[in-house]
Amino acid sequence: MLIGHSQGSGVLTQLIRKEIDGKPVQSRIVSALLLGASLPVPKGKDVGGTFEHMPLCRSSAQTGCVITYATFRATVPPPANTYFGRVPDNSMTAACTNPAALAGGSGELHAYFNTSGGLVRGASKEPQPWVTPKTTSDNPPAIATPFVSVPGMLTAECVSNEHGSYLAVTIHADATSPRTTDIPGDVVVAGQAHTEWGLHLIDVSVAMGNLVEIVGRQAKAYVAAEKRH
Numbered sequence: 001m002l003i004g005h006s007q008g009s010g011v012l013t014q015l016i017r018k019e020i021d022g023k024p025v026q027s028r029i030v031s032a033l034l035l036g037a038s039l040p041v042p043k044g045k046d047v048g049g050t051f052e053h054m055p056l057c058r059s060s061a062q063t064g065c066v067i068t069y070a071t072f073r074a075t076v077p078p079p080a081n082t083y084f085g086r087v088p089d090n091s092m093t094a095a096c097t098n099p100a101a102l103a104g105g106s107g108e109l110h111a112y113f114n115t116s117g118g119l120v121r122g123a124s125k126e127p128q129p130w131v132t133p134k135t136t137s138d139n140p141p142a143i144a145t146p147f148v149s150v151p152g153m154l155t156a157e158c159v160s161n162e163h164g165s166y167l168a169v170t171i172h173a174d175a176t177s178p179r180t181t182d183i184p185g186d187v188v189v190a191g192q193a194h195t196e197w198g199l200h201l202i203d204v205s206v207a208m209g210n211l212v213e214i215v216g217r218q219a220k221a222y223v224a225a226e227k228r229h
Contacts (some may be wrong), residue, residue, distance in 0.1 A: 001030050001031060001032075001033070001215060001219075001227045002015075002016070002029070002031075002032040002033065003033045003035075004032075004033065004034055004035065004037075005031075005035045005036045005037075005203055005204050006037070006200065006203075007037060007180065009034040009035060009037035009039075009068070010037065012032060012034055013034060013039065013050060016032060016051060016054065017051065020054070021051045021052060021053050021054050021070075022052055022053040025061070026053060026054065026064060027064070027088065029054070029063070029064045030063050030064075030215070030218050030219055030222045031057055031062075031063060031064070031065055031066065031067060031116045031214075031215065031218050032054070032065075032066045032067070033066075033068075033211060033215075033228060034066055034067070034068040034097045034198055035067070035069065035072055035203045035204055036071075036203035036204070037070065037084075037086070038070060038084050038085060038086060038087055038094040038095070038147075039066070039068045039094065039095040040087040040089060040092035040094065040095070041056065041092060041093060041094075041095045042091065042092060042093075043092065043093045043182040044090065046058065049089075049092050049095075049191055051066070053129055054066055055101055056068070056095055056097050057097055057214075057218075058102050058103055058104075059102055059103060060214045060217035060218060060221075061100060061217060061218070061221045062102075062214070062218070062221070063147050063218050063221055063222045063225065066095070066096045066097070067099060067102075067211070067214070068095050068096070068097055069095075069097055069098065069099070069158065069167040069203070070084035070085050070094070070096075070150060070164075070166050070167065070200070071111075071156070071166065071167045071168075071169050071185075071198055071199040071200070071202065071203050071206055071207075072084075072085070072166045072167070072168060072169070072198035072199060073168070073169055073171075073186075073198070073199060074120070074157075074159075074168040074169060074170040076195050076198075077159075077161045077163070077168070078161065078163040078164040078166055078195075078196070078198065079163060079195050080163055081196045082163050082164055082195075082196045082198070083196050083197055083198075083200070084164065084166065084197075084198055084200065085093070085160075085163065085164025085165055085166035085198070086163060086164035086210060092145065093160070093165045094164055094165040094166070095165070096158035096160075096165050096166060096167055097158070098156055098157060098167060099101060099156075099205065099210035099211050099214060100155065100156045100210050101156075101157070103215070105157065106155050106156065106157040106170075107155060107156065107157075107210075108151075108152065108154065108155050109154040109155060109156050109169065109207050109209075110149065110151070110207070110209025110210050111149060111150060111154055111183070111202075111206045111207065111208060111209065112147045112149055112205055112208040112209060112212075113147060113148050113149075113150070113183065113184065113202070113205055114119060114146070114147060114205070115130070115143050115146055115147060115148050125159070127179065128180045128181065128182050130143060130148050130179070130180050130181060131143075131178050132178050132179070132180070136143070142197065143210070149209070150179065150180070150183070153170065153171060153172055153173070153179070154169060154171060154172070154183070154206065155169075155170045155172065156168060156170070156206075156207070162191070166198065166220070169199060170187055171183060176213075181204070183206070184202065184215040185199035185200075185201050185202035185203070185206065186199065186201075187200065187201060
């Protein structure tokens with residue numbers, strides 16, 4: 001398993017191109033998670049572009065493939081000056097594999113967020129309380145775990161606009177619930193949100209549960225294939 005995010009994904013991309021793609025060692029790859037990156041692929045294709053032989057993952061039973069995406073809020077798509085979701089070659093597009101629905105379409109994200117909410121000091125705002133009392137006399141339950149999950153709150157789908165291809169995250173907030181109605185992840189400096197970053201700070205955590213499940217299934221598929229040989 002090769003797992004990277006942002007600059008780490010860039011390093012792994014170069015490693016795969018030079019040392020793995022199309023070489024015998026590629027058969028030993030379960031999958032590569034190149035998250036928070038803009039990986040060029042030919043439009044409408046799952047292979048080509050950066051890698052000539054290693055395709056995008058379209059099933060959790062598929063091995064030797066790549067999972068890659070860059071997240072943005074569905075309500076705040078990539079702007080003209082976006083850092084992610086676009087590639088310099090107009091014949092290519094930034095690859096997007098939805099960890100919530102590898103085969104395509106929309107699916108539920110199983111996120112795990114830092115309970116304290118801290119992401120990058122000075123570059124992100126503090127999130128809303130995870131739980132807000134219904135009345136001022138109520139005390140919210142203490143969260144004893146280092147991570148929190150928000151089941152049923154988030155879905156994602158790979159989409160594109162004139163500025164790029166990306167994983168659009170939709171928040172299904174319930175104003176009648178004591179649970180938070182928003183998530184952290186925006187890059188905010190001096191009170192100003194920098195939308196060109198999207199949700200880069202939570203590319204991994206917003207889909208952590210999905211990725212763990214996918215990798216587990218891929219590992220089982222890889223082992224099963226090895227036994228058959």
